[in-house]
Amino acid sequence: MIQANLVGNPNTGKTTLYNTLSHSHEHVGNWHGVTVEEKTISYKYKNSDIAITDLPGIYSLSALSFEEKVATDFIFSHNKRIFINICDASNLQRNLYLTLSLMELNVPIILIVNQIDKRKICNIDYEGLSKALNVKIVYISASDKSCKQKISDAIIELDGQLSSGFLSHYNLDYKDKLIRENSSKLSKFDKKIKEKAKNNSNLEDFIKIKLLEDDGDVKKKLDIAEDFNGAKQVAQARYDFIDLLMSKFSSKRERVYGHSALDKIFLNKFLALPIFLLLLFACFYLTFFSLGAFLSDGLGFLLERFIGSPIISFLTSNFGEESWVVSIFENAVIGGVGSILTFLPQVALLFFFLSLLEDSGYLARVAFVFEDVLGKVGLSGKSVYTLLMGFGCSTTAVLTARNMEDKNSKIKTGLLTPYMSCSAKFPIYAVLGGAFFGANNLFVICGLYLLGVVIAVALSYILDKTLLKSKEQSFILEFPPYRSMSIKRSLSVLWINVKMFVSRVATLILAMNIVVWFMSNFTITFKFVGNGGVSILETFGKILAPIFSPLGFGNWGIVSALIAGLVAKEIILSSIAMFNGIEASSVNAIQSSIILSTSAVYIASKSAVVSFLVFCLLYFPCVSTFSVLLKEIGKKWTFIGVLIEFIVAYLTAFIIYTIGRCFEVFGFVRVFVLLLAIVLIILSVFVIYRKIKNRKTCPYESNCRGCKRGRK
Numbered sequence: 001m002i003q004a005n006l007v008g009n010p011n012t013g014k015t016t017l018y019n020t021l022s023h024s025h026e027h028v029g030n031w032h033g034v035t036v037e038e039k040t041i042s043y044k045y046k047n048s049d050i051a052i053t054d055l056p057g058i059y060s061l062s063a064l065s066f067e068e069k070v071a072t073d074f075i076f077s078h079n080k081r082i083f084i085n086i087c088d089a090s091n092l093q094r095n096l097y098l099t100l101s102l103m104e105l106n107v108p109i110i111l112i113v114n115q116i117d118k119r120k121i122c123n124i125d126y127e128g129l130s131k132a133l134n135v136k137i138v139y140i141s142a143s144d145k146s147c148k149q150k151i152s153d154a155i156i157e158l159d160g161q162l163s164s165g166f167l168s169h170y171n172l173d174y175k176d177k178l179i180r181e182n183s184s185k186l187s188k189f190d191k192k193i194k195e196k197a198k199n200n201s202n203l204e205d206f207i208k209i210k211l212l213e214d215d216g217d218v219k220k221k222l223d224i225a226e227d228f229n230g231a232k233q234v235a236q237a238r239y240d241f242i243d244l245l246m247s248k249f250s251s252k253r254e255r256v257y258g259h260s261a262l263d264k265i266f267l268n269k270f271l272a273l274p275i276f277l278l279l280l281f282a283c284f285y286l287t288f289f290s291l292g293a294f295l296s297d298g299l300g301f302l303l304e305r306f307i308g309s310p311i312i313s314f315l316t317s318n319f320g321e322e323s324w325v326v327s328i329f330e331n332a333v334i335g336g337v338g339s340i341l342t343f344l345p346q347v348a349l350l351f352f353f354l355s356l357l358e359d360s361g362y363l364a365r366v367a368f369v370f371e372d373v374l375g376k377v378g379l380s381g382k383s384v385y386t387l388l389m390g391f392g393c394s395t396t397a398v399l400t401a402r403n404m405e406d407k408n409s410k411i412k413t414g415l416l417t418p419y420m421s422c423s424a425k426f427p428i429y430a431v432l433g434g435a436f437f438g439a440n441n442l443f444v445i446c447g448l449y450l451l452g453v454v455i456a457v458a459l460s461y462i463l464d465k466t467l468l469k470s471k472e473q474s475f476i477l478e479f480p481p482y483r484s485m486s487i488k489r490s491l492s493v494l495w496i497n498v499k500m501f502v503s504r505v506a507t508l509i510l511a512m513n514i515v516v517w518f519m520s521n522f523t524i525t526f527k528f529v530g531n532g533g534v535s536i537l538e539t540f541g542k543i544l545a546p547i548f549s550p551l552g553f554g555n556w557g558i559v560s561a562l563i564a565g566l567v568a569k570e571i572i573l574s575s576i577a578m579f580n581g582i583e584a585s586s587v588n589a590i591q592s593s594i595i596l597s598t599s600a601v602y603i604a605s606k607s608a609v610v611s612f613l614v615f616c617l618l619y620f621p622c623v624s625t626f627s628v629l630l631k632e633i634g635k636k637w638t639f640i641g642v643l644i645e646f647i648v649a650y651l652t653a654f655i656i657y658t659i660g661r662c663f664e665v666f667g668f669v670r671v672f673v674l675l676l677a678i679v680l681i682i683l684s685v686f687v688i689y690r691k692i693k694n695r696k697t698c699p700y701e702s703n704c705r706g707c708k709r710g711r712k
Helices: 013-021 066-077 089-104 126-133 147-163 175-183 183-197 201-212 216-221 231-249 273-287 291-319 323-339 344-359 362-373 380-390 394-403 407-419 426-465 487-521 536-551 556-564 570-579 589-592 606-618 623-633 635-666 668-695 705-711
Strands: 002-008 039-045 046-055 082-088 109-114 135-139
Touching: 002 013, 002 066, 002 089, 002 147, 013 039, 013 046, 013 109, 013 147, 039 147, 046 147, 066 344, 082 089, 082 183, 082 216, 089 109, 089 201, 109 126, 109 589, 126 135, 126 175, 126 231, 135 147, 175 201, 175 231, 175 705, 201 216, 201 231, 201 380, 273 291, 273 344, 273 362, 291 323, 291 344, 291 589, 323 426, 323 487, 323 570, 344 362, 344 426, 344 487, 362 426, 380 407, 380 570, 394 407, 394 556, 394 623, 407 426, 407 623, 407 635, 426 570, 426 589, 426 606, 426 635, 487 536, 487 556, 487 570, 536 556, 536 606, 556 570, 556 606, 570 589, 606 635, 623 635, 635 668
Parallel strands: 002 046, 002 082, 082 109, 109 135
Antiparallel strands: 039 046
C-alpha cells in the first residue's frame, strides 16, 4: 500500500480535498483547528492501494499549538512517506514557507496548488517553479472530483521513482549558507547531532536548522539547553528565498490576499459589534419566526395528518383507548418524538446560516474583532471558534478547544462552551416562550443567547483572576477572501445536519422518551398507573420540586423534564408533551397545556417561564458534552465546571424570577426606580473604594506632588 500524508496551512482547502478524495463530509472551516487529529482514508486506483492521512493545518514544523504538535509529531515519525503539500494559489507566497520546511526535512513531496479563489491575484509559471524546486506541481480545484485522478497518478509516479532508488534532492542554497554562518555555534554539538541523525547528512542539516530556530522539542530530545537565537535569521532566509522564486516565476501582485474594502465596515471599531449582533438577530428571526416557523408548522401538520392520526386510529381500533400499547405510541413516539421532529426545518436553517457566515469569510473576522475583548478576560481569539460552534452543538465545539497551547485557556474555553445556547435548546425557547410572549418571544430568545455569552465572559474573568490564570498566547489568523456560498456546499451542509438531527431523534431521543414514558406510567412497584398509583417520576419529582419552588417552577412534571434533559436537551420538550398528554406533534397543543393549572407541567407566569428558560440555558450540559469534557479537561475541572453551572443557573434564575415577580406585583416604574437607586448606591461605593485604594497605594507616598499641593 502506498502511504501519503496530506499537509498544508490552515485555509488552503485541505479538508475540502480530503472530502473529495474520500467522498466524506468533514467540516470545512475558514480557520485553523477544524482538523484537530489525523484521519486516514484508503482507496484503490489503477491496481494500487493508496492510503492518505489528513493532518491538522500547520504553518511550519515548529509546534506552537495542539494541532501543530499533532501534525509535527506525526510527520517526524512517518517521514518516509510521500507528502502531499497543498497550497492556495491565491496565497502561494505565504504557503511556500511550510513547503521549504518539508524540503529541509528532505521528504518526497508532491506540491498541490489549489485554486480556491477563481480571481487570480498573480500569474505563476508553475513549470518553471517546478524545475527550480525539483518538485512535481499539480494544479487543481479541490472541490472538483477530477483532482482525485491527477493526485493519484502523481502519487503512483513518485512511489515508482522511490522504489527504483530515487532520492529527493532540493537545492536550498539558503540552508547551506545558514549552517556555514553558524558553524561555530553548532560544532560543539556535532556528536549529539550525528547520533540522533544516525549518519544521515540530510537529517543532520535539518536538526541544525531546528536548533538555530530554538525548537523546544528538538533541543529536548538532544538534551541541549543553550539558546541559539537564530529563529529570526532562519525565517528571513526562507522568506528571501521565496521572494526570489516569486520574482522569477510570478507576475506582480494585484491585491493583498484576503484584503477587501468591506473590512472598512465589518472591522470598524464602532460598527463591528453592532453589525455582528444585527446579523445574529436576522438569523434568529428567519430561523425562529418567519421562514423557520412557517416550515415547522407545515411539517407539524403533515406529521399529524398523515402519520400521527392514522397510526393512533389503527392502534385504538385494535387495542382499545386504555391500552398501554396505544399510550406508548401516542405519548412517547408520536407526541414526544414528533414534537421535536417538527423543529427539523429550524435546526437546518440555523446550521445553514452559521455555515453561510463561516464560508463567506465573515466569522474569521469576528474572531479578530473579539480578540482584544476576550484577551482581557483570559481567553484568546481562538476561543471564538469554539464558542461560536457551541451555538450548533456543545459536544463537537468542546473538541476544537484542544488546539489551544495554553492549558488554562483550554480548560476555561471547554467549561464555558455549554453556556452557549446549542441548537437543542431553541425548541424549548420557541414553544414555552411563545406560549407567553407570542411574537415578542424573538427578543426573549435573543436575550437568552446574549445572556449565555455575558455569563461566560464574566466567569472567564473571575476564573482568570483566581484559579485559571492564562498565559499570553500567540494568535495567528489569515483573513480568507469574502466568498459566496456554492449551491453544492449549501445542500451538503443542510443534508449533513438534517441527517444528524433525524438520526439523533430516531435513536437517543426515541429511546429516552420510552424510558421516560415507562417511568411516568409505572409505579415503583411496576404497576401501570392507569390502575391507580403514583408513577416513579412523579415520586422523585415531588421530592425535588421544593428545591425549584423559589425559581417559580416547583411542580414535579417540570422537574422530571429537567432530569430527563440531562441526557439530551431536546428531551425536555418531548417530556413536557408526554406528561401533559399531547397526542400529536402540535406546538400549539403544548403551548396551550403549559398554561393550564391542571397539567402535570404548568407554568404560572411570564417571570416563571423566563426563569425556567434561563435555567435550561445554564444548567448541566448533556451527557455527550459531559463525556467529552471528561476526556479533554479531566475529571477535576469537569466536575467543578458542572457544579459552577448549577450554582450559576440557580442563582441567575432566582434573581430573574424575583425581579420579574416584583415587576408583575408592584409595577414597572416603581421597581425600575428602585433598581436604579440600588445600582447608583453600588456604583458610589465602588467609586469611593477606588479613590481610597488609589490614595493608600500612591507610588510617590510622601513625595507625591499631588499630595504636596493638597497640603499647601
